[in-house]
Amino acid sequence: MELETDILVIGGGSAGSMAAIVAKEQNPDIDVTIIEKAEINRSGSIALGMDALNIVVQPGITTPELYMNSARIATEGILDYKPSYVMAERSYSILKRLEGWGIRFPRDEENKYISLQVHAKGSFLLEMDSPDLKLVLAEKVKEAGVRVINRTIVTKLLVNNEQVIGAMGFNIRTGKVIVCKAKATILANGGCARFSLPNSGYLYGTFDYPGNAGDGYSLAYRAGAQLTGFEFTQCSPLIKDINCPLLYITLTRGAEVVNALGETIDLEYVSTQNMLKELREGKGPIFIKMNHLPEERIQDIERILFTTERPIQKKFWENRGVDFREGLIELGETEYQLCGGHGLTGIVVNEKAETTLKGLYAAGDVACVPLQHLTGAFVFGEVAAEEAVKFVNNNDLGEVDQNLIKDEEQRLLNVMDNNKSGSISVKDFEYKVRRTISDYAIPPKNEIKLKRFLWWLPRFRDDMKDIQVTDHHELSRYEEIQFILDSAELSVHASLAREESRWGWFHHRTDYPEKDDGNWLKHVVLEKGLKSGEVQTLLVDIENGGEH
């Protein structure tokens, strides 16, 4: 199937849905298409809603400048000023937009929004009551008249003269190839949740939605865009084994974290790094303790945890016979991930959501606006749409080289043909890839260890010929393994390049254990070498030195 559109949005989660809605708001005559790997009513990282909007600057209470102070501390200086400032500046209008759509933000007895402090300076996190947030977004997409193509994985961006002119992929049930030419393309398909192996050993037991396999990182890299922050491999202390979140909901309501010695852990601004340190130092297991909280507080916590984001927790605790009124909640380290929302990783974007490639915008977890959370996904969904609308007014559809399309179709057909009777299941293959990421690509890091991964990398790519692929669902998993390998390759190169330790444990090099602001207050930027086709690393100054 071939189609033409004005704006193609890849990924219909929080950022992508917002981008599509806003593009149609800006100009209803513009043709907008979303390609979604799952189904838009319940897709992306907020399929079952979210309990908070993490960054909201409320006029008269906090300021974008105060947020920037907090963000600089939280990112240890690896932060360009303008994109994060724009996010903070526009966050209140996002809140108002969501309220207008019926999303409830609880207020206290003085009619003020209930906010919680999880940043060093200022109380920016606003409670949000929205198990149905994604259904609401999908409804707005539908009302706006956006074309939605579900169950379709994008495998290639179409590029002509360093300009992105669309994308192609296939339906993961039928295998039908879809080629979509577009005047502007917005990448909004998430981070890489399937990076290292969860401690449970279960491939899909990840904290973030495991449909996000680094698709966007790989697509952007292969198309020639710049990426950054891949050395900051990040994890969290969450519910052991199931890796579901509960930290902010419990800790901002009076819960404490204690270690095996019964000591209460100092949690300055809910520092996850402090908790992880206790585990590394052998003071674990660590637990969340709530038995000192009043009954109504416990009920409030249960209401949120058991209805929103990961309601499966209710079943998990029932099965384990744990009641928050008495029992302790054991925390464990999640797998490591790459993410622009929770971390510092992503495609390089400016304050206009422009990537380094003409015609390509990026928003949400796939883009590097550090620690942007859901607020960033929504703000940069809006921004990307506004900029893309301007772009399509001045640009026509590009000329697509038909050979590129034929080659990609043939590549997919070849996998279906050649891998029918492969000897390794996609699952076994992914297990070993991610176990090897756990072995060599995550902290503590050193040069020899990181290079061990680079020894494995070509072997994995070569061995992919032995993966058994019997249907298009498995073909999509095969493609995702390539995305995971690309993400790991980028991460290892960035980790090797940054010869210092930064962002606490997450980029800890045992051969360069100190933080070195003199030399390393810089971005490690990655791109594909034009001639070599290999990963090139560049050091780029922080925009405005992180100052306004």
Add this chain to the structure above:
Amino acid sequence: MPLIVDEDLCTSCGVCVDRCTMDIIRLNDDGFPYKKYDECWYCGVCEEDCPENALIIDLPFQVK
């Protein structure tokens, strides 16, 4: 970790198949949902969106 389906309530409408975030649910020959692929993230969408409340998901053994 099978899907637990109440066959008296299930109308084979396929909402669970349509909405599954990992695309792992299909209807069997009798029209009832099952997990064709062992890749569940236990997001709970199938259970939540089932209009007949006919479906319960169990956690994978490795994480439960």
